[in-house]
Amino acid sequence: MFSKLIVFLSFLLLSFIHTGLAQNQRRQDLLQYSAEKNYQLGMKALDNNNFEKAIDHFDACLYRDHLYLEAYYARATAKEWLNQSKAALTDYNILLELAPEHVEGTMARGILRYNQQQYEPAKADFLRFLALPKGETNTVFFRSSLFEAGTDKIMTAQGTSVEIYNYLGLTHTKLNDFKLAIHYFDSAIQINGREPDYLTNRGIAHEGLGDIGAAIADYEKALQLDPGNALASYNLGVLAVQTTHSELAIKTYTEVLKKDPTLAYAYTQRGIAKMESGDYSGALADYDSAILLDKSNPENWLNRGLAKEKSEDFVGAYSDFSQTIHLKPDHEKAYLSRANVLIKLDKYEEAIQNYDMAIFYHPSYGLAYFNRGIARYNNQASTAACHDLQKAFELGIKSAGPILKKVCSN
Numbered sequence: 001m002f003s004k005l006i007v008f009l010s011f012l013l014l015s016f017i018h019t020g021l022a023q024n025q026r027r028q029d030l031l032q033y034s035a036e037k038n039y040q041l042g043m044k045a046l047d048n049n050n051f052e053k054a055i056d057h058f059d060a061c062l063y064r065d066h067l068y069l070e071a072y073y074a075r076a077t078a079k080e081w082l083n084q085s086k087a088a089l090t091d092y093n094i095l096l097e098l099a100p101e102h103v104e105g106t107m108a109r110g111i112l113r114y115n116q117q118q119y120e121p122a123k124a125d126f127l128r129f130l131a132l133p134k135g136e137t138n139t140v141f142f143r144s145s146l147f148e149a150g151t152d153k154i155m156t157a158q159g160t161s162v163e164i165y166n167y168l169g170l171t172h173t174k175l176n177d178f179k180l181a182i183h184y185f186d187s188a189i190q191i192n193g194r195e196p197d198y199l200t201n202r203g204i205a206h207e208g209l210g211d212i213g214a215a216i217a218d219y220e221k222a223l224q225l226d227p228g229n230a231l232a233s234y235n236l237g238v239l240a241v242q243t244t245h246s247e248l249a250i251k252t253y254t255e256v257l258k259k260d261p262t263l264a265y266a267y268t269q270r271g272i273a274k275m276e277s278g279d280y281s282g283a284l285a286d287y288d289s290a291i292l293l294d295k296s297n298p299e300n301w302l303n304r305g306l307a308k309e310k311s312e313d314f315v316g317a318y319s320d321f322s323q324t325i326h327l328k329p330d331h332e333k334a335y336l337s338r339a340n341v342l343i344k345l346d347k348y349e350e351a352i353q354n355y356d357m358a359i360f361y362h363p364s365y366g367l368a369y370f371n372r373g374i375a376r377y378n379n380q381a382s383t384a385a386c387h388d389l390q391k392a393f394e395l396g397i398k399s400a401g402p403i404l405k406k407v408c409s410n
Contacts, residue, residue: 030060073105076088203235
């Protein structure tokens with residue numbers, strides 16, 4: 001056994017030596033070419049998406065001529081494609097130290113910094129880009145989908161001020177400077193009012209300022225330009241639910257589900273809107289669909305339990321609230337909701353135990369204190385009920401006031 005291990009380790013060592021020798025030989029082969037030749041071969045490899053080979057050629061180019069600026073830029077691009085973000089950033093830093101007015105490098109570094117969540121340095125690059133003179137260039141950039149993963153648009157540095165305004169808006173949104181974000185989105189929209197992403201992004205900034213009406217208007221305009229814009233649809237639907245614009249929310253999520261009937265969140269949000277409008281059977285159907293698509297989401301079970309409670313299916317509601325707790329044992333609202341249906345089933349002791357758990361996980365849960373106080377009063381525990389109602393009132397449940405006087409006076 002020991003001799004086999006020695007043989008195996010010897011084989012590994014020889015493999016590493018062979019690989020190292022092969023790499024050294026390849027480097028020597030590449031260094032036979034001039035810096036310009038290696039750069040051209042690197043660009044050809046880059047065009048063919050052979051990024052590692054491209055980097056080898058750019059390494060050789062820069063070994064030959066460490067001031068070959070475009071090789072730093074091209075090598076950084078190849079490293080980005082290989083998700084070597086730190087190494088790419090180093091190349092951009094060297095490039096811009098040597099050539100501070102390199103337009104493409106400034107833009108590329110700003111985008112990379114933004115994607116790396118380095119928002120202040122990214123902002124500095126974007127502002128610098130706007131101040132630089134723009135020459136002729138065909139360099140292509142892939143703009144990342146700005147609030148989601150992946151890439152969705154192609155752009156060039158030439159004439160890309162509109163995209164930089166958009167990026168500046170996004171950067172300030174990330175920095176919670178929503179007023180300045182809106183200023184930059186306004187600039188982007190003034191240049192190109194037909195781009196739905198700019199409107200969606202401005203809507204997010206309006207939400208940050210609490211201007212819900214303006215946010216809804218931006219999302220609606222974005223959807224007029226691009227009915228399939230998933231982010232605008234989602235945000236509009238959520239706002240419509242939050243602001244009890246039930247008809248708008250139902251319409252928005254119905255359109256979303258026509259395009260993709262496998263989106264559990266859309267059924268959930270439409271179910272919430274239907275609950276707001278009093279359509280409990282419609283809400284139940286949507287929650288059923290959401291659970292079929294995503295059984296692991298405790299909110300889907302909680303929402304269906306609330307719909308069943310409204311439909312006076314207390315046993316079914318109890319079951320759904322129990323499943324919510326099974327999936328998320330510290331879900332205080334599920335304990336509160338299960339306690340509420342236990343009250344309706346005249347099970348006061350069990351209800352009080354569930355209110356106990358809601359308060360255990362959320363000690364400042366005023367509604368749980370209030371409901372437990374009522375349950376204790378109905379269960380002939382007036383002193384404990386008085387304490388609960390006092391606590392509920394202190395926590396902002398104003399409706400506890402009149403009941404408090406009656407219960408505590410006894």
